[in-house]
Amino acid sequence: MQVNEFKPLIVAFCCNWCSYAGADLAGNNRLNYPAEVKIVRVPCSCRVNPMFILRAFQKGADGVILCGCHPGDCHYTSGNYYTRRRMALLFSMLDYLGIEKERTRVEWVSAAEGAKFAATMNDFVEKVISLGENKRLEDLRCKK
Amino acid sequence: MQEIKREDLIAKAAQLLADGTVDRVIGWKKGEFDYDVTPAVFTTKEELENEFVWNDFCGANFSKYIKKEAEKSESKVMAFLKPCDTYSFNQLLTEYKFDREKVYVVGVPCNGMLDDSKIKESASGISSVTEENGKVVVDTLYDGKITLERADVLAERCANCKSKKHAAYDELLGTEGEVLDSKRFDEVEKLEKMTPDERFAFWQNELSRCIRCNACRNICPACTCEKCVFDNPASGVENKAISDSFEEKMFHIIRAFHVVGRCTDCGECSRVCPQNIPLHLLNRKFIKDINGFYGEYQAGAEVGSRAPIVDYTKEDLEPSEAVERGEENA
Numbered sequence: 358m359q360v361n362e363f364k365p366l367i368v369a370f371c372c373n374w375c376s377y378a379g380a381d382l383a384g385n386n387r388l389n390y391p392a393e394v395k396i397v398r399v400p401c402s403c404r405v406n407p408m409f410i411l412r413a414f415q416k417g418a419d420g421v422i423l424c425g426c427h428p429g430d431c432h433y434t435s436g437n438y439y440t441r442r443r444m445a446l447l448f449s450m451l452d453y454l455g456i457e458k459e460r461t462r463v464e465w466v467s468a469a470e471g472a473k474f475a476a477t478m479n480d481f482v483e484k485v486i487s488l489g490e491n492k493r494l495e496d497l498r499c500k501k
Numbered sequence: 502m503q504e505i506k507r508e509d510l511i512a513k514a515a516q517l518l519a520d521g522t523v524d525r526v527i528g529w530k531k532g533e534f535d536y537d538v539t540p541a542v543f544t545t546k547e548e549l550e551n552e553f554v555w556n557d558f559c560g561a562n563f564s565k566y567i568k569k570e571a572e573k574s575e576s577k578v579m580a581f582l583k584p585c586d587t588y589s590f591n592q593l594l595t596e597y598k599f600d601r602e603k604v605y606v607v608g609v610p611c612n613g614m615l616d617d618s619k620i621k622e623s624a625s626g627i628s629s630v631t632e633e634n635g636k637v638v639v640d641t642l643y644d645g646k647i648t649l650e651r652a653d654v655l656a657e658r659c660a661n662c663k664s665k666k667h668a669a670y671d672e673l674l675g676t677e678g679e680v681l682d683s684k685r686f687d688e689v690e691k692l693e694k695m696t697p698d699e700r701f702a703f704w705q706n707e708l709s710r711c712i713r714c715n716a717c718r719n720i721c722p723a724c725t726c727e728k729c730v731f732d733n734p735a736s737g738v739e740n741k742a743i744s745d746s747f748e749e750k751m752f753h754i755i756r757a758f759h760v761v762g763r764c765t766d767c768g769e770c771s772r773v774c775p776q777n778i779p780l781h782l783l784n785r786k787f788i789k790d791i792n793g794f795y796g797e798y799q800a801g802a803e804v805g806s807r808a809p810i811v812d813y814t815k816e817d818l819e820p821s822e823a824v825e826r827g828e829e830n831a
């Protein structure tokens with residue numbers, strides 16, 4: 358018998374200078390994290406406009422995670438501080454609209470933290486699987 | 502009833518036109534009915550006498566009209582601003598949207614404006630709306646005179662007015678008011694206390710009524726972008742999508758997000774919405790969060806203040822904590 362297992366689609370925005378390198382390191386070290394995580398490389402975490410997050414949900418993502426350098430370590434000095442405020446307000450608003458708060462996350466991952474990257478992704482994917490498919494922010498027009 | 506009389510406003514405007522201080526006046530003009538007052542530009546005393554109105558339906562905030570008018574010529578334009586309007590005025594100045602020198606602001610005190618949609622709930626076939634002994638008297642075609650309590654038909658933003666004090670003016674008519682201790686966040690708190698499912702149902706119900714007329718964006722003194730994301734046909738959300746509710750949610754989240762730290766809570770968006778969607782509950786959530794996370798901030802209270810969204814401290818809370826804190830507050 359075939360079991361229909363839910364495979365979520367996860368979009369991970371990773372900044373070029375820390376988190377993307379962290380993902381690379383996870384790969385080099387042969388650390389496992391789910392293939393459902395699709396990485397989008399951005400120059401800095403603050404490149405991520407709130408529209409990007411919603412757009413990802415529109416196009417079928419079940420969870421969206423944003424990774425950047427640790428506060429204080431941003432390649433552009435302060436980008437991630439702005440990210441932090443922006444996402445705090447956005448996530449709080451999504452929660453206010455009744456959208457499950459576990460579907461969005463911000464995590465600081467440095468280039469040396471391959472293990473943290475893999476662990477974060479494993480944990481995030483697990484949470485999203487437990488929530489199931491994204492229904493509250495889906496766009497029927499974008500469904501396959 | 503308003504403290505200042507229509508005649509006094511006309512006299513002031515006429516005087517400024519006559520002595521050459523300004524050559525145009527932005528004011529309220531009567532529409533077809535007592536309650537559909539519309540913004541207009543007056544250039545002569547005669548026009549003012551014939552068409553200018555000042556009554557309980559002069560809700561329109563002229564700040565955004567000032568921007569358009571100031572672009573048209575080098576001469577000065579005069580505008581009447583209520584206390585809440587002056588916050589938008591300051592915010593536009595903060596964003597360098599027009600030259601302060603080209604505007605002459607006459608502050609008018611305000612006793613609160615009425616919401617015609619509330620009046621229409623209890624009266625149909627309205628032929629006139631007047632005031633007698635502090636009550637609102639509605640003359641109707643079918644049911645004769647209907648008397649309503651002013652408090653019951655007061656606009657939401659006026660019932661929760663944040664300030665009777667003008668944040669800017671060149672000249673003030675009447676007496677200076679005070680910043681008020683408003684209850685404007687009470688409704689937001691109520692929503693925060695609901696479960697996520699209830700909140701989702703609430704918003705689904707409200708937002709699904711949106712017809713994407715874009716009036717809320719067009720009227721907003723903070724929405725002054727030359728090119729708006731919502732006009733981009735490639736965005737997939739530039740228009741009403743009948744098949745789907747995503748477009749509504751996207752529009753409302755992004756519209757409110759784009760004015761974070763710049764929204765003065767002037768209430769124009771909720772006022773103009775033909776579907777009576779409580780847009781102020783979205784804007785105020787952001788304002789409440791900003792106050793709670795980063796310290797009290799009132800956009801437009803001062804020219805040149807720095808909005809918290811374009812600022813940071815090293816100790817700011819993390820997005821995950823923000824969501825939890827929002828819940829604790831509830």
Ligand code: SF4
Binds near residue numbers: 710775
């Ligand atoms: S004014 Fe109301 S109906 Fe029109 S777009 Fe805004 S929320 Fe929707």
Ligand code: SF4
Binds near residue numbers: 724771
């Ligand atoms: S979002 Fe609404 S309340 Fe805020 S400034 Fe714009 S019109 Fe005024």
Ligand code: SF4
Binds near residue numbers: 726729731755756
């Ligand atoms: S919705 Fe956004 S892009 Fe459009 S006018 Fe308002 S602030 Fe500008």
Ligand code: FES
Binds near residue numbers: 372375437
């Ligand atoms: S470069 Fe990594 S967060 Fe700015």
